[in-house]
Amino acid sequence: MTVYDEAFEWYASHWDPTMAVGDWWAEIAESGWGYPFWPVGRFGRGLSHAQALEADRARDDVAAFGPPSGIGVTLVAPTLFEHGPDQLLDRYLDKIVSGEELWCQLFSEPGAGSDLAGLRTAAVSDGDEWIVNGQKVWTTGAHAAHRAVLMARTNPEVPKHRGISFFCMDLDQEGVEVRPLRDMTGDCEFNEVFLDDARVAADDAIGGLHNGWRPAMTMLAVERDLDAVGHDGGGDVVNAVDLTTPVGQVQAEQQRGADISGFSYTTGSVKDQVVADLLAAVDRSDPVLRQAMAAARIEREVLDWNGARQVNPSLGKLANSALCRSLRDLGFRGRQMEAQLGRADAPDGGRFLKTALFTQGMSIAGGTDEIQRNLLGERQLGLPKEPDPTKGTAFKDLPT
Numbered sequence: 117m118t119v120y121d122e123a124f125e126w127y128a129s130h131w132d133p134t135m136a137v138g139d140w141w142a143e144i145a146e147s148g149w150g151y152p153f154w155p156v157g158r159f160g161r162g163l164s165h166a167q168a169l170e171a172d173r174a175r176d177d178v179a180a181f182g183p184p185s186g187i188g189v190t191l192v193a194p195t196l197f198e199h200g201p202d203q204l205l206d207r208y209l210d211k212i213v214s215g216e217e218l219w220c221q222l223f224s225e226p227g228a229g230s231d232l233a234g235l236r237t238a239a240v241s242d243g244d245e246w247i248v249n250g251q252k253v254w255t256t257g258a259h260a261a262h263r264a265v266l267m268a269r270t271n272p273e274v275p276k277h278r279g280i281s282f283f284c285m286d287l288d289q290e291g292v293e294v295r296p297l298r299d300m301t302g303d304c305e306f307n308e309v310f311l312d313d314a315r316v317a318a319d320d321a322i323g324g325l326h327n328g329w330r331p332a333m334t335m336l337a338v339e340r341d342l343d344a345v346g347h348d349g350g351g352d353v354v355n356a357v358d359l360t361t362p363v364g365q366v367q368a369e370q371q372r373g374a375d376i377s378g379f380s381y382t383t384g385s386v387k388d389q390v391v392a393d394l395l396a397a398v399d400r401s402d403p404v405l406r407q408a409m410a411a412a413r414i415e416r417e418v419l420d421w422n423g424a425r426q427v428n429p430s431l432g433k434l435a436n437s438a439l440c441r442s443l444r445d446l447g448f449r450g451r452q453m454e455a456q457l458g459r460a461d462a463p464d465g466g467r468f469l470k471t472a473l474f475t476q477g478m479s480i481a482g483g484t485d486e487i488q489r490n491l492l493g494e495r496q497l498g499l500p501k502e503p504d505p506t507k508g509t510a511f512k513d514l515p516t
């Protein structure tokens with residue numbers, strides 16, 4: 117039996133739209149079909165990414181709702197699998213897969229984006245805990261998240277990449293203040309986060325204390341791959357879902373775009389479908405438009421090829437940004453005035469305009485296009501690295 121057949125059979129015999137969404141998510145997690153490339157015994161089936169895409173295709177064909185698609189599932193879990201320790205998987209994985217706890221990513225700061233290793237949020241040891249002070253920015257989903265992964269400097273005496281720890285942090289505590297930021301789509305999906313004597317446990321450090329750079333880079337690589345594959349999970353990537361609602365109702369509301377806040381963060385075939393819907397009524401005898409549609413289709417194939425074979429995360433990230441731009445331009449060219457209607461009473465509920473306005477963000481989030489090209493040049497093509505006159509200098513001695 118192929119992976120597709122096996123997954124199809126499971127979904128066809130278990131999918132029940134009247135179940136509460138929380139119960140459905142618990143059931144697909146237990147089956148291993150929600151996250152088929154995760155390890156066996158940890159809600160997965162140990163399949164390859166290509167096989168997992170087959171299982172996702174089977175789920176789509178049954179029209180069953182997907183597993184939670186937030187940062188906990190897509191980024192935190194794979195990083196924990198690679199760097200552990202196991203006690204953190206035991207502590208956090210159950211509530212991640214059941215959709216009970218949403219996570220966010222406290223990486224970027226006002227002075228540290230591309231130069232992430234220059235981050236200044238500092239943690240100071242206090243018994244079994246660390247006390248954290250600093251400011252993070254552009255934190256997607258912090259307004260709804262229960263927990264975060266936090267990059268903080270725990271040793272300023274060593275060069276900047278070496279003195280960083282990567283903690284799991286409880287956001288529901290005094291000392292954490294989340295302030296929403298409105299982006300150009302009109303939504304407030306990312307935030308500023310102020311940490312004022314906030315606390316993290318010493319044994320909540322992923323990959324061990326002062327060793328945070330490696331797991332953080334793993335997480336960024338996964339994020340870039342994720343952009344490459346396109347993740348069509350269920351639920352909202354950045355907002356909480358009421359787990360007691362019937363899953364069929366949540367699915368129907370998402371499909372008709374009843375609430376399109378958070379829609380900008382959809383990826384993969386959902387995004388393609390937005391443009392396909394918009395273009396369905398377009399006159400296809402226009403050769404320029406046809407050419408642009410073919411080009412976007414090819415970009416999607418290249419992206420999927422890269423994603424399924426895990427060729428290179430930076431290549432996937434660049435290809436995804438390029439595809440998003442092509443789809444945006446295609447939509448505007450194909451439907452012109454109609455594509456510019458952004459409110460809920462627009463023919464497509466405003467979903468196209470939202471994804472179109474979010475396109476530029478895809479070239480920035482998870483590392484800019486320029487940074488991806490630097491990585492490809494230096495790590496794949498072996499070009500000389502950018503000169504760094506401060507290399508080897510202790511963080512505390514770096515000029516500011």
Ligand SMILES: Cc1cc2nc3c(=O)[nH]c(=O)nc-3n(C[C@H](O)[C@H](O)[C@H](O)COP(=O)(O)OP(=O)(O)OC[C@H]3O[C@@H](n4cnc5c(N)ncnc54)[C@H](O)[C@@H]3O)c2cc1C
Nearest residue numbers: 221222223224229230254255256477480481482483484486
């Ligand atoms: C939609 C969205 C969601 C995001 N979500 C999160 C999140 O959840 N958590 C989080 O921590 N962050 C998040 N970010 C922040 C994102 O990671 C940063 O914006 C990104 O890494 C760029 O950093 P910066 O904004 O400080 O720009 P800068 O680093 O200041 O870069 C400015 C410009 O200079 C260029 N540049 C910088 N250095 C180089 C170089 N060495 N070579 C060539 N060009 C260079 C950049 O490409 C860019 O064009 C999000 C951003 C967006 C847009």
